[in-house]
Amino acid sequence: MSELLSTQQIDQFKTRLAALEHPRELVVDLLLAVQENHGWVPDRGVELVAGMLGLTPLEVEEIATFYDKIYRRPVGRYPIHICDSVCCWSRGGEAIAAHLQQVLGIGMGETTADGLFTLLPTCCLGGCGRAPAIMVGRRFYGPLQTADVDRILAELRREATS
Numbered sequence: 001m002s003e004l005l006s007t008q009q010i011d012q013f014k015t016r017l018a019a020l021e022h023p024r025e026l027v028v029d030l031l032l033a034v035q036e037n038h039g040w041v042p043d044r045g046v047e048l049v050a051g052m053l054g055l056t057p058l059e060v061e062e063i064a065t066f067y068d069k070i071y072r073r074p075v076g077r078y079p080i081h082i083c084d085s086v087c088c089w090s091r092g093g094e095a096i097a098a099h100l101q102q103v104l105g106i107g108m109g110e111t112t113a114d115g116l117f118t119l120l121p122t123c124c125l126g127g128c129g130r131a132p133a134i135m136v137g138r139r140f141y142g143p144l145q146t147a148d149v150d151r152i153l154a155e156l157r158r159e160a161t162s
């Protein structure tokens with residue numbers, strides 16, 4: 001994986017930081033930038049963000065671990081967030097979760113051997129009208145049937161090899 005933040009990104013964040021009253025406003029943006037570059041946020045990413053903002057690593061860690069779309073452990077290229085909140089659950093979310101585990105051959109929290117997919121449970125994705133739903137990275141999919149899951153996985157595999 002590449003460097004955590006490029007020199008250009010650091011300069012851009014410093015410019016934004018200078019215009020802010022509260023450095024904490026940039027924590028999530030910085031963590032997401034690190035994650036975009038590195039695939040996940042290692043300890044040294046937390047320390048880098050803390051140093052840039054004048055915060056302690058613990059203060060950054062508290063925010064990093066609050067958001068389940070910020071990964072503090074390595075994940076696959078396509079982290080799949082499976083909604084397990086009530087609307088998705090009542091409209092077949094469990095079957096979608098079971099199907100994903102079966103076709104990928106992994107359990108929740110695990111990553112496929114090819115490094116492509118990680119399955120993660122998540123609370124409501126804010127798209128209840130399209131339940132059952134998943135998010136792959138920042139892409140939202142729903143309403144889903146198992147055939148849709150197969151199509152999405154095939155598309156992502158094609159994307160990964162193109």
Ligand code: FES
Pocket residue numbers: 083084085086087088089123124125126127128129131132133
């Ligand atoms: S309950 Fe699944 S998106 Fe809201």
